[in-house]
Amino acid sequence: MSLDSAALPSAALPSALVFDFDGTLIDSVPDITQALNETLAHFGRRALTVDDVRTMVGDGSGQLLRAAFAATGAALSDGQVPAVLQHYTDTYFSHSAEPSCLYPGVVDTLTRLHAAGVKLGLCTNKPERIARKLVGLLGLGHLLPVVAGGDTLPVRKPDGAPVAWVMEKLGATAAVMVGDGRNDVLSARAVGIPVVAVSYGYPRMPVSELGADIIIDRFADLPGALARLPA
Structure with missing residues (x-):
């Protein structure tokens, strides 16, 4: 059967x-990593690996971005978060998904x-x-x-x-x-x-x-x- x-x-x-x-x-980490790295590059930061990002997911996009920016340079201030979050969510939303x-x-x-x-x-x-x-x-x-x-x-x-x-x-x-x-x-x-x-x-x-x-x-x-x- x-x-x-x-x-x-x-x-x-x-x-x-x-x-x-x-x-x-x-298993979303590869797609999240791609969108996140596009945002990091847009704001002049280095890329993260899939393994890096795997330890950062789970608490929402805002916390993900705070962790990613802290890992690649100066931490985000509260005032910087909205613009960075908007860029990331727009980038991620624009991507497709494979079965x-x-x-x-x-x-x-x-x-x-x-x-x-x-x-x-x-x-x-x-x-x-x-x-x-x-x-x-x-x-x-x-x-x-x-x-x-x-x-x-x-x-x-x-x-x-x-x-x-x-x-x-x-x-x-x-x-x-x-x-x-x-x-x-x-x-x-x-x-x-x-x-x-x-x-x-x-x-x-x-x-x-x-x-x-x-x-x-x-x-x-x-x-x-x-x-x-x-x-």
Whole structure:
């Protein structure tokens, strides 16, 4: 039986899932690095490597830029941030996205979960307009109809409000968070929902120390992990 045709036991699944994006559904660091380096060059800074940037993502574009500029010279002042942020987000938004950035098993697994009646939403610290564009380019729009970006609300993860907002828009009173970092765990705990962590993302700390309920090594393992969550 193929992955696409394998039925999921709906009784063992939550009513809703809220996903992180970068490091969970997509390997975005190469594209982020390209856009970031264009911005750094525009403002007279040296380029960063993919490995450099991998340690900086997860806290939103503003914090990413502060870290990148601090690593390449003088730190950004508060007054400099808006112009730099605008250049970066415009640059990133102008880029396309290749399906190869999706981690293995993501499309098939999301499709199966959707077919089983699970409501799916996205909660990311990436700017909303960029997240929505990428979701569309990657053909995930019908699977992830609700998107909260890092600028959708006045606060972002690790605050629980964006996760709660996604749940509300999905019409869900309960859910499970799926992510790769501490911000995902903290935001989920803030609204009292379980967390499944992936081991392959950008956690910036040992995954075993994130405090997730279950850790999976492959996205395709998610349905089985959901069935093992404590009641």
